[in-house]
Amino acid sequence: MKLVPLGDRVVLRQLVAEETTKSGIVLPGSAQEKPQQAEVIAVGPGGVVDGKEVTMQVTAGQKVIYSKYAGTEVKLDGTEYIIVKQNDILAVVE
Template sequence: MKLVPLADRVVLKQLEAETKTKTGIILTSSAQEKPQEAEVVAVGPGTDDVKMEVTVGQKVIYSKYAGTNVKMEEEEYIIVKQSDILAIVE
């Protein structure tokens, strides 16, 4: 099964949370902060008013409380509007 976003929606796959701090301290799952960085999995066609600026495979940073979480075939995805994407990570 495949997710195909409509209009100005983007399907993201959230990147894994850090399990260790820069100083080497191992974090428990309850102490790990939900990352706001994700990989673009699918992009909608856009609308007359909105030109899509992200492409599949890019890494992006999205708004903390944005989107709808979806679970398909044991994978978790987030569907957001393009306007909820704050930056492209290069």
């Protein structure tokens, strides 16, 4: 199956959480903080959303940072994705 976002939506796949700290301490799964970095999997077409012209500024394959409580989590074929609006993406990681 394939996710195709509509309007100004973006499909993200969250990057893996760090399992050890910089000092080498191993973190159990419950102590790991969910990363706010993700890879862009698919991008909607943009267009007119709520009466405003929206141009998509991210492309598939980019790594981005998104708002902590943004989006809707979806599980498809055993992989978890997050669908967010473009304005919930804070920055592109280069």
